[in-house]
Amino acid sequence: MSELVIQNVWKEYGDQIVLENVSLTVASRAFVALVGPSGCGKSTFLRMLLGQEKPTRGTILIDGQPMPTEPGPDRGIVFQRYSVFPHLTVLGNVLLGKEFSKSRHKAKLFGAARRNAVEEARDLITEVGLSGTEQKYPVQLSGGMQQRLALAQALIMKPKVLLLDEPFGALDPGIRAEIHTLMKRLWHETQMTIVMVTHDMREAFTLASRIVAFERRRDRPEEKQRYGATITNDIAIWPPRQAGVPSIFSPDRDGPVAFLGHRRDDLALSGESSEAH
Numbered sequence: 001m002s003e004l005v006i007q008n009v010w011k012e013y014g015d016q017i018v019l020e021n022v023s024l025t026v027a028s029r030a031f032v033a034l035v036g037p038s039g040c041g042k043s044t045f046l047r048m049l050l051g052q053e054k055p056t057r058g059t060i061l062i063d064g065q066p067m068p069t070e071p072g073p074d075r076g077i078v079f080q081r082y083s084v085f086p087h088l089t090v091l092g093n094v095l096l097g098k099e100f101s102k103s104r105h106k107a108k109l110f111g112a113a114r115r116n117a118v119e120e121a122r123d124l125i126t127e128v129g130l131s132g133t134e135q136k137y138p139v140q141l142s143g144g145m146q147q148r149l150a151l152a153q154a155l156i157m158k159p160k161v162l163l164l165d166e167p168f169g170a171l172d173p174g175i176r177a178e179i180h181t182l183m184k185r186l187w188h189e190t191q192m193t194i195v196m197v198t199h200d201m202r203e204a205f206t207l208a209s210r211i212v213a214f215e216r217r218r219d220r221p222e223e224k225q226r227y228g229a230t231i232t233n234d235i236a237i238w239p240p241r242q243a244g245v246p247s248i249f250s251p252d253r254d255g256p257v258a259f260l261g262h263r264r265d266d267l268a269l270s271g272e273s274s275e276a277h
């Protein structure tokens with residue numbers, strides 16, 4: 001639901017140039033997969049989109065505004081591991097964002113606000129296929145279930161942009177395929193803009209609307225530290241994919257789109273309808 005504009009971004013750590021002159025416009029409701037060799041700066045790039053790291057040079061705009069210098073509720077993130085809190089139950093993990101957004105220090109909700117938040121959290125837990133696990137702790141869940149929980153935890157804040165750092169990298173192939181189907185459905189329902197780092201090209205082609213490859217163009221080993229990675233390939237998936245518009249061409253097309261609360265308002269106005277697809 002948000003456009004990201006990255007303009008001539010460089011990232012350096014001391015003498016090391018990690019990213020060199022990266023420019024990229026990510027359309028609203030796109031699903032971009034970032035691929036590239038290990039250590040080329042994909043996670044660093046994602047952290048800049050989160051607002052956790054600042055570019056050394058260049059600008060990042062979100063919906064035309066400079067990227068805030070701190071993570072905020074409009075940007076969610078899921079990592080390969082450690083996205084969820086081990087000492088909180090499933091319900092507690094999903095509620096956490098809501099609690100912090102109400103009271104940074106106490107992180108508690110009361111009365112009707114709590115009841116509404118609990119209801120919303122339970123709906124989301126059901127949505128990601130974890131119904132019945134509300135009182136369990138992450139250690140009692142499988143890896144795939146923990147990643148479903150991490151998605152619910154990120155989604156409760158209704159982020160406009162979801163950042164995924166190899167979220168399914170540690171999962172077995174079968175579990176991964178299941179969670180891919182969920183991920184696609186959630187993308188269509190929420191119509192978020194998604195940027196996902198992955199090492200798995202099959203995953204990139206299964207999920208993304210666009211694949212962007214980072215690499216060091218100039219690669220003289222003796223000068224490696226002095227060159228950063230930049231975009232060397234940019235592939236648009238055909239037939240085009242867009243959140244909210246499941247494709248009839250896709251062999252693994254998702255079921256009907258239900259919309260998770262933050263439906264794109266102009267969908268009805270433009271006469272588009274998910275039922276038509």
Ligand SMILES: Nc1ncnc2c1ncn2[C@@H]1O[C@H](COP(=O)(O)OP(=O)(O)OP(=O)(O)O)[C@@H](O)[C@H]1O
Pocket residue numbers: 013018036037038039040041042043044045
């Ligand atoms: N906070 C930091 N301080 C100093 N150097 C850093 C920092 N974060 C990342 N780097 C360096 O930046 C480079 C890129 O790291 P990054 O984790 O972004 O790569 P990546 O492409 O995501 O790698 P991988 O695919 O292996 O996860 C690495 O050489 C890393 O050591």
